[in-house]
Amino acid sequence: MRLKLLSPGEMSPEQKSTYDESIASKRGRPPPPMMAWLNSPEMAKHATRLGAFLRFDTVFEAKLSEIAILVTARHWSSHYEWYAHKRLALKGGMDPKIIDDIRDRRVPKFDDPKGQLIYEVAKSLHEGHGLSKRLYDDAIKTLGERGVVEIIGLCGYYTMVSMTLNTFEFELPEGEVSELL
Incomplete structure (x- = not known):
């Protein structure tokens, strides 16, 4: 692993908000790439939401x-x-x-x-x-x-x-x- 992944206690409020949102989602846990994306908290928030839609809510089974x-x-x-x-x-x-x-x-x-x-x-x-x-x-x-x-x-x-x-x-x-x- 080339990147140190933050623990919840090390996250800024913006990072922690996205992290918590991912736990509360259908996934129930943060997707691994989100942990890298948290270095850009706004990107992480939008990307994680898009990923949740694509994973669970498209027209496809x-x-x-x-x-x-x-x-x-x-x-x-x-x-x-x-x-x-x-x-x-x-x-x-x-x-x-x-x-x-x-x-x-x-x-x-x-x-x-x-x-x-x-x-x-x-x-x-x-x-x-x-x-x-x-x-x-x-x-x-x-x-x-x-x-x-x-x-x-x-x-x-x-x-x-x-x-x-x-x-x-x-x-x-x-x-x-x-x-x-």
Whole structure:
């Protein structure tokens, strides 16, 4: 870890307010990158609120949101993010084979056309920096405008999360080993 993370007793009132808000949220605890973001308390407050919305309140069930998050974690080779969201994806009912395929950079086979499109949109955003007309049209038809906007939000937010975790070298919990090469 490259950064000293503050304990609640070391936080300014503004930092502590954001920290307390995260504990009172659906998460029940502060997300690890927020602890780094607290160095910019206003950013931490807004980023944490955005993250809570994207994690819990999009139009997608958890299993579908986790596709975009795992694609993003894999794109950035964010070891901590992969570790955390693989567990959440499994808990949300994602097929372990899909998780393995994303990890190994193979194209997964989805039974659900929404899952397939979320995967394609996330991959295209990261690797192609946008969407082809065909992919855009298919995504709008299947996911709706709100769904496409929220996939973009998930990929963008979890890019920031991955960059934070990678830059400050957040470590996996003791005894855990990264699956990402």
